[in-house]
Amino acid sequence: xxxxxxxxxxxxxxxxxxxxxxxxxxxxxxxxxxxxxxxxxxxxxxxxxxxxxxxxxxxxxxxxxxxxxxxxxxxxxxxxxxxxxxxxxxxxxxxxxxxxxxxxxxxxxxxxxxxxxxxxxxxxxxxxxxxxxxxxxxxxxxxxxxxxxxxxxxxxxxxxxxxxxxxxxxxxxxxxxxxxxxxxxxxxxxxxxxxxxxxxxxxxxxxxxxxxxxxxxxxxxxxxxxxxxxxxxxxxxxxxxxxxxxxxxxxxxxxxxxxxxxxxxxxxxxxxxxxxxxxxxxxxxxxxxxxxxxxxxxxxxxxxxxxxxxxxxxxxxxxxxxxxxxxxxxxxx
Ligand code: P6P
Numbered sequence: 434x435x436x437x438x439x440x441x442x443x444x445x446x447x448x449x450x451x452x453x454x455x456x457x458x459x460x461x462x463x464x465x466x467x468x469x470x471x472x473x474x475x476x477x478x479x480x481x482x483x484x485x486x487x488x489x490x491x492x493x494x495x496x497x498x499x500x501x502x503x504x505x506x507x508x509x510x511x512x513x514x515x516x517x518x519x520x521x522x523x524x525x526x527x528x529x530x531x532x533x534x535x536x537x538x539x540x541x542x543x544x545x546x547x548x549x550x551x552x553x554x555x556x557x558x559x560x561x562x563x564x565x566x567x568x569x570x571x572x573x574x575x576x577x578x579x580x581x582x583x584x585x586x587x588x589x590x591x592x593x594x595x596x597x598x599x600x601x602x603x604x605x606x607x608x609x610x611x612x613x614x615x616x617x618x619x620x621x622x623x624x625x626x627x628x629x630x631x632x633x634x635x636x637x638x639x640x641x642x643x644x645x646x647x648x649x650x651x652x653x654x655x656x657x658x659x660x661x662x663x664x665x666x667x668x669x670x671x672x673x674x675x676x677x678x679x680x681x682x683x684x685x686x687x688x689x690x691x692x693x694x695x696x697x698x699x700x701x702x703x704x705x706x707x708x709x710x711x712x713x714x715x716x717x718x719x720x721x722x723x724x725x726x727x728x729x730x731x732x733x734x735x736x737x738x739x740x741x742x743x744x745x746x747x748x749x750x751x752x753x754x755x756x757x758x759x760x761x762x763x764x765x766x
Contacts, residue, residue, distance in 0.1 A: 446460070459595060462520065462595075465514050469566075471625055473599070473601070474605045476502060477552075478622075491504070502552055503527055510525070520545050521535070522546040522547075522586065524712065531586050533580045536579075536580035544573050545572060546572075546585045548568070548570075553565045553566065554678070554683065564601050565680060565682025567712060568597055570593060571586075571592055587711075593715060593719050605620040608631070608634065608686065616629060616633065635724045635725045636724050639756060641692065643664045644678075644695040649702065653698055657698045657763070660763035663763065681697075681708065694750065696748075697749045705746040706746050706747055706749060707746060708747065710740055719736065727754040727758065730747050730750070732764060735747070
């Protein structure tokens with residue numbers, strides 16, 4: 434039984450033995466993410482006060498304006514994991530290519546690679562709306578001690594050993610899974626400590642919240658249009674409530690607690706949708722399934738998709754199982 438008020442550090446140690454690859458390396462990796470989250474949180478929480486909001490004047494490989502906090506968060510997570518010599522490779526939304534860590538050091542016996550979206554929803558920063566960090570962890574597939582290759586990153590979501598997010602909202606939470614359910618930890622900013630506030634998080638099997646950018650309605654495939662009309666029509670438990678924050682982590686987090694579905698479909702404007710498979714959809718899909726929810730591209734399980742390139746985009750539907758299955762029915766038409 435999870436005991437509330439347990440700290441994240443105590444939880445990691447207590448559950449390390451439950452994880453079959455008990456080398457302590459994964460625990461150290463989660464701890465490094467915890468530290469980086471606290472550092473980023475400190476800046477996000479005072480973004481309005483220092484000259485760190487607003488665009489950095491650069492664009493990333495996605496062609497999106499990089500917000501200064503994007504760049505800052507990217508540096509903090511990469512530096513923290515690199516300095517602690519815990520991983521052999523890192524891929525990030527903000528980096529064109531993957532980063533081989535200590536690849537010249539044949540003593541580098543690290544076996545994990547991490548893929549991150551360091552600050553998802555960053556366009557919300559300047560308007561004081563919550564943003565998040567998303568991370569996905571795999572064991573490398575190439576020989577330990579050799580430099581990582583792209584194959585170490587282009588793995589199916591079903592191969593993840595851990596995944597999670599940090600939501601910098603009204604409170605800052607770290608929510609993650611190692612394949613044994615989903616647990617949420619809330620930061621006590623006065624102490625700088627994360628406490629187990631949401632043990633064994635689960636999506637309600639059904640819900641009445643749908644999260645989609647309806648501004649794209651005219652560009653959606655007919656099946657998506659029909660599902661949105663279904664959500665809005667009179668019926669058992671309907672019309673649903675529309676809630677869309679423009680921050681995947683926040684919409685997903687609310688829907689996991691209250692029940693709901695988030696979807697970013699393909700459209701005539703974005704033929705493959707907008708969200709990236711490797712460091713947004715796969716980690717959120719792992720969390721969704723570990724929380725008894727579901728995640729698909731509208732037709733197939735997200736975690737079965739064979740990645741083809743680092744920044745690949747796919748359509749994304751995730752949340753309460755019954756709601757995702759209903760959306761898939763409409764997508765079949
Ligand atoms: P749109 C943020 O950029 C993000 O990746 C998700 O966090 C969010 O749900 C979505 O894109 C918002 O995109 O096109 O609706 O503004």
